[in-house]
Amino acid sequence: MQAPSAPPGPAPYGTKPRPFAFSADIKAALTARPELRVLVTGGRGWIGRACLELLDETLAEQTAGRVSVYGSTAGELTLSSGRTLPVLPLDAMATAPVAPTLVAHFAYLTKEKASALSPEAFVATNRAISLQVEQTLERLRPEGFLMPSSGAATQPSTGASSDSYGTMKRDDEAHYTALCAALDVPFTCPRLFNLAGPFINKVTSYVLACVILDMQAGRPIRLNARKKVYRSYIHVRDLLDICFGDMLLFPHLQPPVFETAGERVVEVGALASLVAQILGEAAHPIERPALDPSQPDDRYVGDATLWHARLARRALEPAPLEQQILDTAIFLAHGA
Known part of the structure; x- marks a missing residue:
């Protein structure tokens, strides 16, 4: 795959995609x-x-x-x-x-x-x-x-x-x-x-894609969950x-x-913050309703x-x- 260039921005983790090839x-x-x-x-x-x-x-x-x-x-x-x-x-x-x-x-x-x-x-x-x-x-x-x-x-x-x-x-x-x-x-x-990487489709079904698309559109990252949501990619x-x-x-x-499962488990609030950091805008606004402690954690x-x-x-x-x-x-x- 000839990968396109990364989105503009300082991107502290770098700007190069991983080579998309078999070992x-x-x-x-x-x-x-x-x-x-x-x-x-x-x-x-x-x-x-x-x-x-x-x-x-x-x-x-x-x-x-x-x-x-x-x-x-x-x-x-x-x-x-x-x-x-x-x-x-x-x-x-x-x-x-x-x-x-x-x-x-x-x-x-x-x-x-x-x-x-x-x-x-x-x-x-x-x-x-x-x-x-x-x-x-x-x-x-x-x-x-x-x-x-x-x-x-x-x-x-x-x-x-x-x-x-x-x-x-x-x-x-x-x-x-x-x-x-x-x-x-x-x-x-x-x-x-939980899966990540290129060729992702049905993007509105995946929290990672939604968070990234919010940032790329220049709007606040919106998280709707009022309970803690844990994922591992x-x-x-x-x-x-x-x-x-x-x-x-x-x-x-x-x-x-x-x-x-990936190398670590991440709560979606921390995931949103990490996406902002990776894409070079660590202070990007994140909107989320107050957590309801009566709701059980969502751990997938x-x-x-x-x-x-x-x-x-x-x-x-x-x-x-x-x-x-x-x-x-x-x-x-x-x-x-």
């Missing part, structure tokens, strides 16, 4: 296997697009011949390099040629859709997508299968229609763990809590680097389902034990929160 060991594993194909579903979403950019950075002119993209509708997707990939409908996976393959599955209706659709429609749509993926796994027997889950899978059910998302994520974790074990397909399934590049390492370097690493943070073990296994240094903020801000300013 050297992943690049070597991919380039050493010219016959290995990568099938990506949901390539128009945040993680799917980031995955395609990382693959393109490694494969370059081989990308079109080795990477297939599938989505809810047919079309085209132009990458940062200028290369264009066709997007095939999901049902076209049924005719994907049998060959050495990795499957990276990001096509899934998100939590926002769970609130917009009836529980029946939400479940039916995701079940149909899962069936197509399941049939693809059974037919291709890929060398690796990546399917992100969500921290919502850890949340207790309240009986609300929005719980459909977490319930289905729990079900999918168990189902694909068993299916991949039966098929002898290496499976990696990160539970995502990982970089989308680090997420994909680890997951491709699971598939290519450490297949069948156990357990396949693992939670994610994963258990980092297995995530950190995966990083340590490959001696990788994840992007610190400051770099994650900067990379997200640069993309929102110039690349969105």
Whole structure:
């Protein structure tokens, strides 16, 4: 990815984005296997697009011949390099040629859709997508299968229609763990809590993006929560680097389902202050209603034990929160 320049300002952490590329060991594993194909579903979403950019950075002119993209509708997707990939409908996976393959599955209706659709429609749509993926796994027997889950899978059910998302994520974790074990397909399934970095979309759904956009628009940062809200971020590049390492370097690493969290937990008030500092305006106004001590804390943070073990296994240094903020801000300013 040819990264754009950073937003203007002193930016005490610096102005350079982190290189958006796989680690050297992943690049070597991919380039050493010219016959290995990568099938990506949901390539128009945040993680799917980031995955395609990382693959393109490694494969370059081989990308079109080795990477297939599938989505809810047919079309085209132009990458940062200028290369264009066709997007095939999901049902076209049924005719994907049998060959050495990795499957990276990001096509899934998100939590926002769970609130917009009836529980029946939400479940039916995701079940149909899962069936197509399941049939693809059974037919291709890929060398690796990546399917992100969500921290919502850890949340207790309240009986609300929005719980459909977490319930289905729990079900999918168990189902694909068993299916991949039966098929002898290496499976990696990160539970995502808080993500940062380029190619972020649906920006109004994420507090980090909202804080950055408030600053970039020159308006006060507005926080609405009257309770303490805790988050812990990982970089989308680090997420994909680890997951491709699971598939290519450490297949069948156990357990396949693992939670994610960054190097520290941050309350959103402190996050807003850090964003202001990183973007060079430490005194930028932050508006927030008075905290209500009767409200319980909102803590959406994963258990980092297995995530950190995966990083340590490959001696990788994840992007610190400051770099994650900067990379997200640069993309929102110039690349969105």
